[in-house]
Amino acid sequence: MARRGDTIELAVLGLLHEGPMHGYELRKRLNLMLGWGRVLSYGSLYPALKKMLRTGLLSEVTTTTAVTRRPRIVYEVTEAGHAEFERLMSEVGPSAWEDDNFDIRFAFFGRTDMEIRLRVLEGRRTRLQERLTRVQAELERTQEEVNRYAAELQRHGVESVEREVRWLSDLIQAERGERPASPEAPAQS
Amino acid sequence: MARRGDTIELAVLGLLHEGPMHGYELRKRLNLMLGWGRVLSYGSLYPALKKMLRTGLLSEVTTTTAVTRRPRIVYEVTEAGHAEFERLMSEVGPSAWEDDNFDIRFAFFGRTDMEIRLRVLEGRRTRLQERLTRVQAELERTQEEVNRYAAELQRHGVESVEREVRWLSDLIQAERGERPASPEAPAQS
DNA sequence: GTTAGCATGTAAGGAGTTACATGATTTT
DNA sequence: AAAATCATGTAACTCCTTACATGCTAAC
Incomplete structure (x- = not known):
């Protein structure tokens, strides 16, 4: 069952679907997205990303393309991540109706039935x-x-x-x- | 300066202005008041009340009236409590503009300039x-x-x-x- | 070359919820 | 007498923010 705090997880999985991103950019997009008042801090984003790496929902993109770039960590969604995204999006219980959760879910409606x-x-x-x-x-x-x-x-x-x-x-x-x-x-x- | 968590404090001081009340009833009135989504739990109300007793904003009403009642704790606002209420209500900084804070303040507008x-x-x-x-x-x-x-x-x-x-x-x-x-x-x- | 902004993190702590624990009183 | 509701509390835990710490890169 989706607990309250799965909101960030869902948002990250959804956003990364559009393509790999690093944390700094994710935060900006996220704040725009659920941005009516709430602002997500690094202190909660980065630990969440690390946790998602640990649990296998995300993987680090091996920066093969540009060697000149500074050491920033680009994430992409794994198979397990895609599965989790779909599982979360299919939840139709109360957790999907709460304000923040609803907004995120709604934004990604294009990827559900x-x-x-x-x-x-x-x-x-x-x-x-x-x-x-x-x-x-x-x-x-x-x-x-x-x-x-x-x-x-x-x-x-x-x-x-x-x-x-x-x-x-x-x-x-x-x-x-x-x-x-x-x-x-x-x-x- | 009013920190975020002074919301309950302000609400309690404001509600008790209408007359002494015990915790259980305060919670009901509070939930109605800021009740668009948020529900305040005992786990946060009772500790807050205790703290306000400690800091002298509230005092226990000596239950002189009815001896038949069961042991429930009725609170009233002290002098210091009234002063604190007015101090909080006079804050015009950002803390007064946040959603919850604004609503509470607005509800008690009748008692400000x-x-x-x-x-x-x-x-x-x-x-x-x-x-x-x-x-x-x-x-x-x-x-x-x-x-x-x-x-x-x-x-x-x-x-x-x-x-x-x-x-x-x-x-x-x-x-x-x-x-x-x-x-x-x-x-x- | 130094300031401003990009980028990543950690530690401490605030604010509140859930779950637990307890018991009195009213209703059925 | 049992069930529902009134009433008060505590402990553990969650989620998040703030403040701190670090270093790279771009602009001025």
Whole structure:
């Protein structure tokens, strides 16, 4: 099962699919990718890369091409790495719905089946809708709210989540429209 | 200076202002408050409360009222706690702009000056606009983007941030309109 | 030739989660 | 009387950041 911290691993495997890279560049691309607020530090990237070398998901590229370059370590994905990438991308459980995990997974959607994509999108949508229901119920219960600002924050929060739900719905429809969907339409999981 | 982890402290001080509470209830209210995804565990709340007792920000309420109740520990804010709350709320540096910190601060805006409110709102808006500019610049530079899904994610992200910027702008205008603003209008910090 | 940026790492520590441990009280 | 929920805590562990340490290369 995918633990929370597999996010970096998945991102690295996905990025390296586009071609071998060294750590410094990986960090830049990564920060752009999951870059809404979060910035990944060297202190967590490099150890992660080393671990992935140890566990055989990555291998060092033997720098045959240019001898003039300084000693930087270029990584590429191994067979085992590809397998792991596919295993992680096929996870459709809660770990795929958390914010960071979802974003990474989504970015690499092009390399999964439509069935998986739909399950992840629907899973996240359901999760968000549950949150919405719970918060709105709670809001009614505690309408003692004398606090204008707290109320405004809640309102804006609800609106943002509702917006994301609509976004997900559009994406789901688009996925379904793409191909006429298989005979046994997978509407409910 | 407010470190990242002062978030719980600020939230607890702010919530207890409404009246004494015990840990279990604080957690429920807290989770509702910063509850978009994050859930605070006992393992971090109780140690935090103990620490705040030690440092004198909170005191245990001597349960004079009901003797029938079971042994639960009710906390209230001390003088020092009130002072610390106000100190934290007056911080207008980067720590006030981070997502979680901002939300908590915003929820307690009713207990600060308009000047502080404006500075925090404007600070966050500026921060978001910077991010936006950086990401959009980066998007133009790397338009090699063959990846539909990654591009869609970026688009949605940009839109969300733009929406929050508009929200902040509305709030800032509302703050300014509330009172006709002081003679020396504080338009720029 | 010295500053700025590329590039890789390690050590210490912060902040919080999970899992464990315990017991009282209310509900069924 | 059992089960659910209220209520408080601790220990171990995870993930990550900050700060430190190092050295190469390009630009000025």
